[in-house]
Amino acid sequence: MSKPALPIFDGHNDTLLRLEMARRNGAPISFVDGHPSLQIDLPKATKGHFAGGLFAMFVPPILNDAEKNDPVARQKAIEASDAVDWTLGMIAEACRLERASNGRVRICRSSADIKQAMADEALALMLHIEGAEAIGADFNALEAFYAAGLRSLGPVWSRDNIFGAGVPFDFPGSPDHGPGLSDLGKELVRRCNQLGVMIDLSHLNEKGFWDVQKLSDKPLVASHSNVHKLSQSRRNLTDKQLDAIAESKGLVGLNYAVGFLRSDGEKFKRDVSLDLMVDHLAYLVEKLGEDGVGLGSDYDGATVPDVVADVSLNQKLIDHMRHRGFGETLVEKIAFKNWLGLLERTGI
Known part of the structure; x- marks a missing residue:
């Protein structure tokens, strides 16, 4: 007898960015009605038993035509005014889709909110910032974004900013690249701890990782990172980092990006097996x-x-975990329970 589908809570997606980009391009698309260009929308979420997740607000590189195909240019600094503009746009997207959903999508500000949304069969949307350029050196925006629902923050994307250094997408490579957190970055960690905003270590370089480990009194979290020993991307986590996350009672979320799964680091070859993901x-x-x-x-x-x-299609991964001998208790934890437990341990 086949096992039932499980709800899935996911630690990272960029769906709000896709919605905001479409709006800015003059061709808005609907999360509620669904759209072929989206990997997450409400019809697909319903079919795949997607219960919700951390919805990232990432400011894309602001490039001229000559820079669009230059991987180095993608990592150039973002102006604070651009970052604030884009982040406000994505918060507005979240508010609009919540309103348009007639109760089927909820912006959640706590683990209790997420549990209630799941019980009511509404999709739980929790706001995350990926790369903190929009925060600014005075931290006023942090307070405002927190009031709007921000509960998770990655100090950097894979580019440097006033808070710290990100790791580039090189393969093979080590996450030990560049300096640690700046003084402002250390203050950002302290303020997030005080407010109840989770610090996400994905994209942060190794020295910055250890700075957070020393400063934070919360569990260490990498929302979308994989195993460096299996795929030697700079973006993946070494055994030493994994040991520190374990010691803090933290969590790592499996990133589906093929370049962080494959042993050859190929970024665009999609013929990756469920076996490798479960590895x-x-x-x-x-x-x-x-x-x-x-x-x-x-x-x-x-x-x-x-x-x-x-x-x-997410239930295929759930079923393959079962096929590989993961017990039902463990599969449920990976599917959704561990994220809820982590948010509770973080005070969210």
Whole structure:
């Protein structure tokens, strides 16, 4: 007898960015009605039993025509005014889609809100900032974004800013690239701890990782990162980092991006098997324990395997964990329970 579908809570997607980009291009698309260009929308979420997740607000590189195909240019600094403008646009997208959903999507500000949304069969949307350029050196925006619902923040994307240094997408490579957090970055960690905003270590370089580990009194979290030993991207986590996350009772969310799964680092080859995805999950469980592993798909922000091409197909990964011998208790934890437990341990 086949096992039932499980609700899935996902630690990272870029769907709000896709919606905001479409609006700015003069061709808005609907999350509620669904759109072929989206890997997450409400019809696909319903089909795939997607219960919700951390919805990232990432400011894309502001490039001229000559820079659009230059990978180095993609990592150039973002002006604070552009960052604020884009972030406000994505918060507005979240508010609009919540309103348009007639109760089927809710912006959640706590783990209790998420549990209630799941009980009511509404999609739980929690706001996350990926790269803190919009915060600014005076931290006033942090207070405003928190009031709007921000509950998770990555100090950097894979580019440097006033808070710290990100890791580039080189392969092979080590996350030990560049200096640690700036004084402002250290203050950002302290203020997030005080407010109840989770610090996300994905994209942060290794020295910055250890700075957070020393400063933060909360569990260490990498919302969408994989195992460096299996795929030697700079973006993936070393055994030493995984040990520190385990010691803090933190969590790592499996990133579906093919370049962070494959041993050859190929970024656009989508013929990645469920077996390889579960290999990363199994390694993470071995290092972090059964309570320290979740999903962090990076849908709408990355090239993902064809076998899980959008959120409607996520149950295939759930079933393959079962096929590989993961017990039902562990599968449920990875699917949604570990993220809820992590948010509670973080005070959210």
